[in-house]
Amino acid sequence: MKTIVKLIKSAGVAVVAGVFMMACSNALQVSYDYDSSVNLKQFKTFKVEAEHNMEQDPLLGSELNRRRLGDAVVEVMEAKGYKMDTKNPEIVVRFMTDVKDRQQVRSNNMYSPYMWWYGGGNNISTYNYQESRFILNIYQKTTERMVWQGWASGKVKAPTKKEDQNTMIKNTMADILRSFPEATADTYSRK
Template sequence: MKNAFKRWWLPVWLVPVLLGCSKSLQVGYDYDSSVNLKQFKTFRVETEKGLAQDPLLGSELNRRRLDDAVTKVMEQKGYKLDQNDPDIVVKYMTDVKDRQQIRSNNNYSPYWWWYSPMPNNYSTYNYQESRFILNIYQDRSSKMIWQGWATGSMKAPSKKEDRADIMQNIISDILRSFPQATLDTYSRK
C-alpha cells in the first residue's frame, strides 16, 4: 500500500512543480508565404540597425551572446555561415517595456445584497516585458521574409554561465519554426 501511494503521489506532486518552472516567454512568428524558405543555404548575423536597443539586453556582452546563439542554432539547422555573400541575413533586436497590470478582486458572495454593497479590491502589478526579435532578410533584395519573436517577463539568471545558455534557448525557441536546411543545400567538406 505504501509503494502504491508513493507511485501515485510523485506524479501528482511533480506536475505542478514542472509547470511552475515553465518559461514565461511567449514565442511567435510570421513569414512571407510567397518565398520558398527551404531554398536558402547560407546566412550572416547582424544587429538590427536604426532601432533602439535596450541598454541592458542590447549591451555589447549580450550582443556577442546573441550573435553566438543565432550562429549556433542556424548551424544546427544545417545552414552555413557566410560573411561575404549569404543567401539570408538574420538581424536581431531586443527591448524592454515597462508594463502595468491592474487586477480586480471582487469578493462575490451569495449574501452580498443582505450585508452591504460588494467590496471591490484593486491591485496594481508593475513589471518589465522583454522582447527578442529576429528578422530574416533575403540578402539580394533586402526584403524581410521571416520574423520571429519571444516576449514576456524574464528573470535574471543566477550564474554568469547561465546567460549564454538562456540566450541560446530563447533563440532556439524562436527559430524552431524556421525550416531546416535540406541535405542537398551545400556539400560538406
C-alpha cells in the same frame, strides 16, 4: 498488481517533477510570422548581425548580450543545417531586444447576497512589471526584404551565473527559431 502501483507512482513523480520545472522556467511566449510567397527552404547560407537603426535596451542590448545573442543564433542556425557565410549569404538574420513597461489590472469582485452586511465591493489592484522581447528578423539578401520574423516576449528573470545566462539566451533563440525550417539535405551540394 505491484507493477501497476509502481507504474502509477512513477507517473505521479514524473508529473510532479514536470509541473515543478514548468513553474520554475521563464514564461516566454514565442510567436512568428513569415512571407508566404517566399520558399524558406531554398536558403542555405546566412550571416548574423544586430538590427540596424533600432534603439536597444541598455541592459539586454549591451555589447555583452549582443555577442551572446549573435553566438546563440549562429549555433542554432548551424544546428539546423545552415552554413555561415559572411561574404555572400542568402539570408541575413538580424536580432534585437527591448524592454517595455507593462501594467496588469486585477479585479476581485466581492459582490454577494450579503454585501450590505459585509460591505462587499470591487477591489481593483494594479501590478507593474517589465516585459522583455527578443526579436529575430530574417531578410533575403538579394532583395533586402524581410521574409521571416520570430519573437519571444515575457518576464525574464535574470540568471544568477554567466553559464545560466548563456544557456537562457541559447534556449530562447532555439525556441524562436524552432518554426524556421531546417536546411534541406542538399545544403552543401550547391557550393
